[in-house]
Amino acid sequence: MPLPVLLTGATQRLGLAMAESLLSQNTPIVVTYRTPKQSIHRLEQKGAILIRADFSTQAAIDRAIDEIIAVSPYYRALIHNASDWAQEADNDNYDSLMEQMMRVHVFAPYRINMALETALTHREGPADIIHMTDYVQQTGSAKHVAYAASKAALHNLTLSFAKRLAPSVKVNSIAPALLMFNSGDDEAYREKALKKSLLEIVPGADEAVKAMNYLLESDYITGQTVHLNGGRHLK
Numbered sequence: 001m002p003l004p005v006l007l008t009g010a011t012q013r014l015g016l017a018m019a020e021s022l023l024s025q026n027t028p029i030v031v032t033y034r035t036p037k038q039s040i041h042r043l044e045q046k047g048a049i050l051i052r053a054d055f056s057t058q059a060a061i062d063r064a065i066d067e068i069i070a071v072s073p074y075y076r077a078l079i080h081n082a083s084d085w086a087q088e089a090d091n092d093n094y095d096s097l098m099e100q101m102m103r104v105h106v107f108a109p110y111r112i113n114m115a116l117e118t119a120l121t122h123r124e125g126p127a128d129i130i131h132m133t134d135y136v137q138q139t140g141s142a143k144h145v146a147y148a149a150s151k152a153a154l155h156n157l158t159l160s161f162a163k164r165l166a167p168s169v170k171v172n173s174i175a176p177a178l179l180m181f182n183s184g185d186d187e188a189y190r191e192k193a194l195k196k197s198l199l200e201i202v203p204g205a206d207e208a209v210k211a212m213n214y215l216l217e218s219d220y221i222t223g224q225t226v227h228l229n230g231g232r233h234l235k
């Protein structure tokens, strides 16, 4: 029986697409979700093991770790996808906002990685950690300041865990820019956003699925970032 992949934040968009891809490859998956949705129950019907987890408090992260370890003593990979794209304009408590961003994007991946080190290293075969970061890890963001800082910290975890877990485990970041619009994005925003990259397209969730599968199949990539930004860094 192949070892399971843990994927956090699987209810929608990129996380859901990555979960569906792993299931289509007959890879067992353990997924976390925060909000009950039809999509997560469809994953369960296809064999996914569900863990309800909101990573906004230490106690909730502790509980999630206990449940993850109880499901399986060993894992094929950990994919940290859960994320909250919060912005300063929607918040007036900046201390709470920074804590919220650091909890979901840094505390949760860090604590889960530390707790599952032996789950990844004390067995034969390939092992991976993938952190879903963001193009803004290298540029910052005027409107998502705390979010961008937390994603930069998450990318730094990639570098540290790549050193700490080698040669047993490959550890990489996937740094998307605009892969999918959100339902509230109006035409003006969409037009403007499209122009931010050289390729001027919004490719969809499958771009992240291809990057995830590439990293899982690689034998020689670690400590790297797979940039999915359409050449935005050259605009």
Ligand SMILES: NC(=O)C1=CN([C@@H]2O[C@H](COP(=O)(O)OP(=O)(O)OC[C@H]3O[C@@H](n4cnc5c(N)ncnc54)[C@H](OP(=O)(O)O)[C@@H]3O)[C@@H](O)[C@H]2O)C=CC1
Pocket: 008, 009, 010, 011, 012, 013, 014, 015, 033, 034, 035, 036, 053, 054, 055, 056, 080, 081, 082, 083, 084, 085, 104, 132, 133, 134, 135, 175, 176, 177, 178, 179, 180, 181
């Ligand atoms: N889509 C894009 O164009 C880009 C995406 N990225 C990154 O790629 C990843 C996937 O993006 P996308 O699919 O758009 O993300 P979404 O914002 O659509 O979904 C994020 C997921 O994370 C979960 N989540 C949010 N907050 C918490 C929390 N406090 N605790 C636990 N789970 C939480 C949500 O859970 P629920 O639904 O259960 O409430 C949701 O399933 C993210 O890490 C994102 O930062 C980076 C740049 C661009």
Ligand SMILES: Nc1nc2c(c(=O)[nH]1)N=C([C@H](O)[C@@H](O)CO)CN2
Pocket: 082, 083, 084, 085, 134, 176, 177, 178, 179, 180, 181, 182, 193
């Ligand atoms: N958790 C999320 N993070 C991000 C999202 C999102 O929808 N959820 N979207 C983006 C934008 O597409 C941005 O890259 C556009 O420049 C960034 N992060």
